[in-house]
Amino acid sequence: MAADPYAGMAWMHMQIAAGLLRLGHDVYYLETSSFWPYDPVRGSFVCDSDYALPYLARVAERFGLGDRWAYRRSYSDRAWLGPAGSRGDALLVESDAVLNVGGATRLAEDQLTAKRLIYFGTDPVIHELGYANGDAIARAIVDEHEACVTYGENIGTPGCPIPPLPRLQAHTRQAILLDLWPTDAPTRPHWSTVANWKQTGKDLVFNGETYYWSKHHEFQKFLDLPQRVSPPIELAFNLAAVDAETRAMLAGRGFTLGDAATFTTDPFPYHDYVCASRGEWTVAKDQNVRLNSGWFSERSACYLAAGRPVITQNTGFGRTLPTGEGLFAFDTLDEIVAAFEAVEADYARHSRAARRIAEEYFDAEKVLARLLKDLGL
Numbered sequence: 351m352a353a354d355p356y357a358g359m360a361w362m363h364m365q366i367a368a369g370l371l372r373l374g375h376d377v378y379y380l381e382t383s384s385f386w387p388y389d390p391v392r393g394s395f396v397c398d399s400d401y402a403l404p405y406l407a408r409v410a411e412r413f414g415l416g417d418r419w420a421y422r423r424s425y426s427d428r429a430w431l432g433p434a435g436s437r438g439d440a441l442l443v444e445s446d447a448v449l450n451v452g453g454a455t456r457l458a459e460d461q462l463t464a465k466r467l468i469y470f471g472t473d474p475v476i477h478e479l480g481y482a483n484g485d486a487i488a489r490a491i492v493d494e495h496e497a498c499v500t501y502g503e504n505i506g507t508p509g510c511p512i513p514p515l516p517r518l519q520a521h522t523r524q525a526i527l528l529d530l531w532p533t534d535a536p537t538r539p540h541w542s543t544v545a546n547w548k549q550t551g552k553d554l555v556f557n558g559e560t561y562y563w564s565k566h567h568e569f570q571k572f573l574d575l576p577q578r579v580s581p582p583i584e585l586a587f588n589l590a591a592v593d594a595e596t597r598a599m600l601a602g603r604g605f606t607l608g609d610a611a612t613f614t615t616d617p618f619p620y621h622d623y624v625c626a627s628r629g630e631w632t633v634a635k636d637q638n639v640r641l642n643s644g645w646f647s648e649r650s651a652c653y654l655a656a657g658r659p660v661i662t663q664n665t666g667f668g669r670t671l672p673t674g675e676g677l678f679a680f681d682t683l684d685e686i687v688a689a690f691e692a693v694e695a696d697y698a699r700h701s702r703a704a705r706r707i708a709e710e711y712f713d714a715e716k717v718l719a720r721l722l723k724d725l726g727l
Contacts, residue, residue, distance in 0.1 A: 351379070366714075369527060369715055381422065382455050399423055420432040428461070443463055443464065447468055448464040453477060474500050504644030510666065541628050543584075546564075547566050547596065571683075575686060584608045584627075586623070589607060629658045631661045643666065645665050656704075659703075660677050
């Protein structure tokens with residue numbers, strides 16, 4: 351969370367930690383970063399914790415974990431810092447479970463030990479296919495863990511060809527702190543999303559097919575959307591990372607472009623952006639779409655919690671989540687248009703439905719209680 355200090359990461363980690371705390375568990379957030387953290391002020395990765403540490407302290411305090419965190423500079427002197435720093439090693443060894451979110455920490459490499467280490471897979475496909483392909487890094491990451499959990503709710507079921515990770519013990523989904531997402535009326539007419547336009551380096555080949563990581567492949571399939579619907583659609587990207595030709599092309603097609611860099615370095619301006627929006631329209635990664643993983647976006651779950659209808663690309667999540675009212679899955683442009691028309695014909699009904707879906711399927715306390723039960727905790 352502090353090594354990659356952007357709002358989406360903060361909400362993902364803190365809603366899990368604070369949700370467990372609300373269930374009455376003795377919870378700590380430990381970050382043991384083996385790579386240099388990113389400093390958005392200096393605009394580069396840095397070999398110090400000058401930005402990461404106060405950022406982590408501020409965010410943890412806002413989510414009720416004021417003294418329940420520690421940060422280890424595994425990339426340099428391996429010092430434990432923060433209010434729980436003196437107990438860092440002991441907490442890893444003594445805890446009933448250590449949830450390694452995203453498999454981001456390689457404890458053995460950092461010379462750390464945990465009693466029960468659980469791979470908490472938030473971005474399915476990349477480690478699953480890497481493991482199946484015999485990738486040494488993917489196997490080293492996964493094989494450290496006693497059990498695996500995934501947000502890919504279709505993995506291991508008919509219709510999803512993704513090979514489950516070994517020791518897969520539970521399917522789960524995003525934990526949302528519902529009371530932090532008020533359902534006040536939107537203050538902007540825009541439907542929006544927050545995303546990256548193009549990312550490189552994580553495409554995968556599986557059974558002779560290439561599966562893409564970058565979302566620009568999917569956005570490009572629906573460039574005519576603004577010409578087909580009435581509400582304005584804003585795509586919030588880090589505009590500094592989008593070339594001028596692409597920005598001009600998107601604007602020319604009728605999209606409004608927001609600069610995510612202006613509100614994503616703190617969790618709460620990001621929160622306000624979501625709540626101000628009328629709804630979310632977005633795409634998913636090709637890896638989740640074509641492989642039917644059942645993955646659903648944590649950001650989209652936050653839109654739902656705020657009573658914002660969501661129209662998002664189909665990853666097979668309709669197997670576990672209700673669609674057609676408040677939440678829509680699409681494969682084609684015509685399906686997107688039909689979803690917009692349905693929502694705009696009775697926005698209040700679809701707004702209420704969006705919140706009901708969040709309450710039933712994403713409430714942090716419900717989601718995490720079920721997860722702990724599935725893990726035998």
